[in-house]
Amino acid sequence: MRAPTIGIAIALAALAAAAGCTSTTVTRVPTEEQIDLSGRWNDTDSQQAAQALVDQSVATPWVDDFLLAKGEKPTLIIGTIRNKTPEHIAVKTLVADLERSFINSGRVTVVASSEEREDVRAEREDQQQFASDETVKAWGLERGADYMLIGEVNSQFDAEDGKEVKYYQVDCYLVDLESNVKVWTGFTKIKKFVGRSKYKP
Amino acid sequence: MLRANRSPGGRPLSALPVAALLLAAGCATYVASNLELRSQLEAGDWQAALARIEARKGGTDRLLQLLQRGHVLHYAGRFDESNTAFQQAEDLAASLYTRSISQSAASLIVNDLTVAYRGQPHELSMVPYYRAFNYLSLGDRDAAQVEARKATQALAGAVDATLREIERPEDREAARRLQDSGFLHWFAGLLFESDGAFNDAFVAYRNAARAYLAGGELTGVAPPAALGRDLERVGLTRGFASEVEELRAASPGLFPPPEAHQGSSPGGEVVIVLESGWVATRDQVMLNVPILDVDRSYGSTDDWAWELVNRASPGWSSSYDVDIEYWLTVAVPVMAEPTTGQATAVRIAAGQRAATSEPADDLSRRAVATFEAERGQILFRTFLRALAKYAAAEAAENEDETAGMIVNLLGVLTERADTRCWLTLPDRLSVARLRLPAGRQELRIEYLDPAGNVVASETETIEVVAGGFVFLNRRSF
Numbered sequence: 001m002r003a004p005t006i007g008i009a010i011a012l013a014a015l016a017a018a019a020g021c022t023s024t025t026v027t028r029v030p031t032e033e034q035i036d037l038s039g040r041w042n043d044t045d046s047q048q049a050a051q052a053l054v055d056q057s058v059a060t061p062w063v064d065d066f067l068l069a070k071g072e073k074p075t076l077i078i079g080t081i082r083n084k085t086p087e088h089i090a091v092k093t094l095v096a097d098l099e100r101s102f103i104n105s106g107r108v109t110v111v112a113s114s115e116e117r118e119d120v121r122a123e124r125e126d127q128q129q130f131a132s133d134e135t136v137k138a139w140g141l142e143r144g145a146d147y148m149l150i151g152e153v154n155s156q157f158d159a160e161d162g163k164e165v166k167y168y169q170v171d172c173y174l175v176d177l178e179s180n181v182k183v184w185t186g187f188t189k190i191k192k193f194v195g196r197s198k199y200k201p
Numbered sequence: 202m203l204r205a206n207r208s209p210g211g212r213p214l215s216a217l218p219v220a221a222l223l224l225a226a227g228c229a230t231y232v233a234s235n236l237e238l239r240s241q242l243e244a245g246d247w248q249a250a251l252a253r254i255e256a257r258k259g260g261t262d263r264l265l266q267l268l269q270r271g272h273v274l275h276y277a278g279r280f281d282e283s284n285t286a287f288q289q290a291e292d293l294a295a296s297l298y299t300r301s302i303s304q305s306a307a308s309l310i311v312n313d314l315t316v317a318y319r320g321q322p323h324e325l326s327m328v329p330y331y332r333a334f335n336y337l338s339l340g341d342r343d344a345a346q347v348e349a350r351k352a353t354q355a356l357a358g359a360v361d362a363t364l365r366e367i368e369r370p371e372d373r374e375a376a377r378r379l380q381d382s383g384f385l386h387w388f389a390g391l392l393f394e395s396d397g398a399f400n401d402a403f404v405a406y407r408n409a410a411r412a413y414l415a416g417g418e419l420t421g422v423a424p425p426a427a428l429g430r431d432l433e434r435v436g437l438t439r440g441f442a443s444e445v446e447e448l449r450a451a452s453p454g455l456f457p458p459p460e461a462h463q464g465s466s467p468g469g470e471v472v473i474v475l476e477s478g479w480v481a482t483r484d485q486v487m488l489n490v491p492i493l494d495v496d497r498s499y500g501s502t503d504d505w506a507w508e509l510v511n512r513a514s515p516g517w518s519s520s521y522d523v524d525i526e527y528w529l530t531v532a533v534p535v536m537a538e539p540t541t542g543q544a545t546a547v548r549i550a551a552g553q554r555a556a557t558s559e560p561a562d563d564l565s566r567r568a569v570a571t572f573e574a575e576r577g578q579i580l581f582r583t584f585l586r587a588l589a590k591y592a593a594a595e596a597a598e599n600e601d602e603t604a605g606m607i608v609n610l611l612g613v614l615t616e617r618a619d620t621r622c623w624l625t626l627p628d629r630l631s632v633a634r635l636r637l638p639a640g641r642q643e644l645r646i647e648y649l650d651p652a653g654n655v656v657a658s659e660t661e662t663i664e665v666v667a668g669g670f671v672f673l674n675r676r677s678f
Binding site for chain 2: 038082083084085086087088091157159160161162196197198199200201
C-alpha cells in the first residue's frame with residue numbers, strides 16, 4: 001500500500017467523523033403506520049395476526065350454531081397465548097388485540113380475564129360498603145364464558161450471510177368450557193425477510 | 202511500526218530464525234486498563250464496578266460496556282436492569298453485522314481499536330444464559346424459556362459473524378468448530394424439561410451429548426454423567442427409547458453405570474451452576490518481523506501482508522540468502538492464562554442426599570480457540586496497517602526527513618493490539634444436580650478448591666416442587 005491509499009483512508013475517516021455528528025430526532029407517526037426496524041415481532045404483527053384469526057373464527061359455523069341453540073351470542077374469554085419462539089413477544093398485546101377484534105366483530109361477547117376480574121371484584125367489594133343502595137352491584141351475577149380461546153405462537157428462523165427469513169405461526173383454539181370440545185381451530189402466518197446491509201459509511 | 206531498528210545497508214542473512222522478538226508493551230491495553238473491574242467484583246462492590254463501566258461508556262467499546270453492565274447488574278440482583286442492558290447488547294451486536302467503512306479505513310491507519318467491538322462467540326452465547334437466570338429470579342418462567350430457545354442460536358449467529366471476518370480456509374474451519382456448545386444445549390434442555398416440554402428437552406439433551414462428544418478436544422470437557430441420566434430419564438419415559446439405545450450403542454460412555462443412578466424418586470431437581478475464575482484474556486506483545494530486500498517483488502500489499510503473517514509464525518525461516526531492509530515492529534494480541542477460581546467445584550447437600558458438581562464448560566478454552574481461528578486474520582490486518590504506515594513514513598521522508606520522523610512516530614504511538622474482551626466472564630462452568638423430596642429444603646452449598654477442600658459454604662432455603670426444578674447459579678472469583 002502506498003501514499004494514495006493512505007490519503008483515501010484518511011479522507012474516509014474524516015467523512016465518517018463528520019457523518020457521526022448526528023443528534024437524536026423524534027418524529028410522531030400515525031399508530032397504524034407499519035414500521036419495521038429489527039425484524040422482530042412487533043405491534044403490526046400482533047394486530048394483523050389478531051385480526052386474521054378473529055375474521056377466520058367469526059366466519060365459521062360455531063357462532064351461528066351457538067346462536068341457534070341458545071338464542072344469544074356466545075361468550076368468550078381469551079385464555080393463554082403461549083410464546084414458543086426465541087423472541088420476547090408481548091403476548092398481552094396480542095391478547096388485547098384479539099379481545100378488541102372479537103368485540104368489534106359484534107358476533108360474540110367477551111368477558112374479562114381472570115386477572116382483570118380480580119380488580120373488578122375488588123371494586124365490587126368496595127361498592128358493598130361505600131356505594132348507594134341504588135347503584136351498588138350485586139355479587140353472583142357475573143357472566144360465565146361459554147368458550148375459552150387458547151393458543152401459541154411458534155416460529156422458524158433461517159439466516160445466512162446477513163439475510164434472515166422469519167416465519168411466525170399463531171395457532172388458536174376455541175374450547176367449550178363445559179365439554180372441552182374444540183369448536184374452532186385456526187392459524188395465521190407471518191413471514192418476514194430481514195436484510196442487513198453489509199456496509200455503511 | 203518502529204523504524205529505529207533499520208539495519209543499515211542491509212545485513213546478509215542465511216536461514217533467518219523466527220523473527221519474533223517479543224518486547225513488553227508500552228501502552229496500557231483494554232484489559233490492563235480495566236482489570237480493576239475484576240477487583241471490584243471480587244470485593245462485591247457492584248456500585249463501584251457499575252460506576253467504572255459507566256465512566257468508560259461509548260465509543261467502539263459500547264458492546265462491552267453493555268455486556269459487562271448486564272453482568273454486574275445480574276450479580277447485584279438487579280435482574281430487570283440486567284435484562285435491559287443485555288437486550289441493548291444483543292440489539293447492538295445484531296446491528297454491528299453492518300460494517301462501518303470509515304471504521305475499517307481508520308483501523309488501516311490507526312489500529313483495530315477504531316472498529317466497534319462485535320463480541321466473540323463464547324461471549325454472546327452467554328447472554329441468554331444470564332438472562333434466563335434473570336427471568337427465573339423474576340419469576341417469569343415463560344421468558345426464561347425464550348432465552349433457552351435463543352441460547353444455541355446466539356452461539357451459531359456469533360460464529361457466523363466471526364466466519365465473515367476470516368479469509369483463510371484453515372482458519373474458517375477452526376472457527377466452525379466453535380459452532381456448538383454442549384453446555385448451552387444441556388442448560389436449554391433442563392429449562393425445557395422444567396416447563397414440561399419433554400420433546401424439546403430430549404432433543405436438546407441429545408444435541409448436548411453430540412456437542413460434548415464432538416467438542417471434547419476443544420473444551421477438554423467430557424459429557425457430564427448427569428446428562429446421561431437426563432437422556433435416560435426423559436428418553437425412556439417419553440417415547441424416545443430407540444433414540445436412547447442408538448446413543449448408547451454409539452457412545453456407551455455417555456450413560457452412567459446403573460450403580461451411579463440417583464433413582465427417579467418423586468420430588469424435584471436442584472440444578473446449580475458454579476461459575477468459577479476469570480476467563481482467559483488477550484494480552485499485547487510487540488513483534489518484530491523483518492522486511493527483506495526481495496519483498497518489493499510482491500504484486501500486491503495483501504500478498505506481502507500474508508507473507509509477513511507466515512514470517513511471524515513459529516518455525517519460519519528464510520530459505521535463501523536475503524538482506525533485511527527493515528524490522529517492522531507491530532503490536533499483536535496473544536492469549537494470557539486464565540485465572541482459576543478459588544472454588545472450582547461445589548457440593549450440595551440436603552438431609553442425607555448430596556451431590557458434587559461436574560465440569561460443564563470451559564470458556565477460557567473457547568476464548569483460546571476463537572483467538573486461534575482469528576489469529577491469522579488479525580496478523581494480516583496488523584501487517585497491512587504496518588505496511589501502510591511504513592509507506593506513509595517513507596513517502597514523507599522522501600519529502601522531508603523531519604516529516605518522515607513525525608509520521609513514523611505517529612505510527613508507533615498509535616500501534617496497539619486489540620485485547621478487548623468481556624472481562625468479567627468466568628473461566629469455567631460446572632454443574633451439580635440433586636434430586637430432593639418435594640417441600641421446603643435447607644440446601645447446604647459447599648465450595649471446594651481444586652484439592653477438594655471446603656473453602657466456603659452457605660445454606661439456602663429452597664422450595665422443591667414435585668416434578669419441578671430449582672435453578673441456582675453461583676460465582677467464585
